Amino acid sequence: MEGWEESAVTWMLDYGPLEWRLEGYETLRHHPPFMAWLFRQLSAADLTAARESWRALRAAQDVPDPEQHTAQLQGLTGIGRSLRYRAQAADLLERAMRGELFVPRL
Template sequence: MPPGWPRGVRPPGVEGWQESAVAWLYDLVPPGYRRHEVLKRHPALLARLARQHVEAALQAARHGYGTARVDLRDRVDAHVIDAVMRVYEYEGSRTAALEREVGLVEQALAGKRWTPRL
């Protein structure tokens, strides 16, 4: 698998891989998405929505990071702002990695296969 392939998702071509991918994707989107039959019938669409959801979360983390010091300076102490900045850094990094994972699963659902490099 390519670097960044998500844990818990079986490799494409292995029995049950698509089911493991769908279960993983459903864990990334709001719970209400499970009630839409079109997403059950078309996992590639679920992957698209999951990617968009993760992209929005990453954008929100970046925006929050960029505005937190100004927005919070009159509301909390500096050490609290520093702590929330660390949260944004951690979650931003985690979400950026998740964005890559979702992209790889989306590509695999679209039929892309990777070959090992020597």
Template sequence: MVQLVSPPGWPGQVRPPGAPGWEGTAVNWLLDICPPEFRGYPVLRRHEVVLARFAVLHVEACQAAVRRGLSEARSVLRDVADADTVERAIETWQRESARLIAERRAVGLVEEALRGRRFVARL
């Protein structure tokens, strides 16, 4: 019997690699984290590895946007918001950064699995 292993950071919405229909759950999850326009591109719907690569780049672009938002928040927002609001905006950027770190790991794991990598349980 083959043991199905989901590594730490694997998205809960995606069945473990090797489970029946796991690729379909991966495609659905990838489409959910990408911009809605991606659903309209036939190549992304037909080729899950290509979709995964697009998803990785999309998440990395979001991470870059968060880094920029954090780096310029005080200087850009100080003229349009009070200090408390600016600090709350910075906290929001920080929470989004943490979420995106986890999402980047998850999408990377899904991409690796779609490329054929199988994960093994560690003791």
């Protein structure tokens, strides 16, 4: 495993499910391309869930406290932004693990 792959595995362990650090999940750590593929799948699913939650909360009609509702929407917006960045990073990481070369863009 190359140095950047070790860093990538550490990053995925930091942001992926806690179970991945447990005994029995060595296959993931020993096969970074598979781990990256699975991490991308999970990141995309998390982002989809956050978006659906935001839509459902926004559409809620029976809001007892409008200020709290606004704060909840803002919180979900921040979570969604973070998940979107993670999903984009996961996609780039998986593509790099498959050997795709990247050209820097401005």
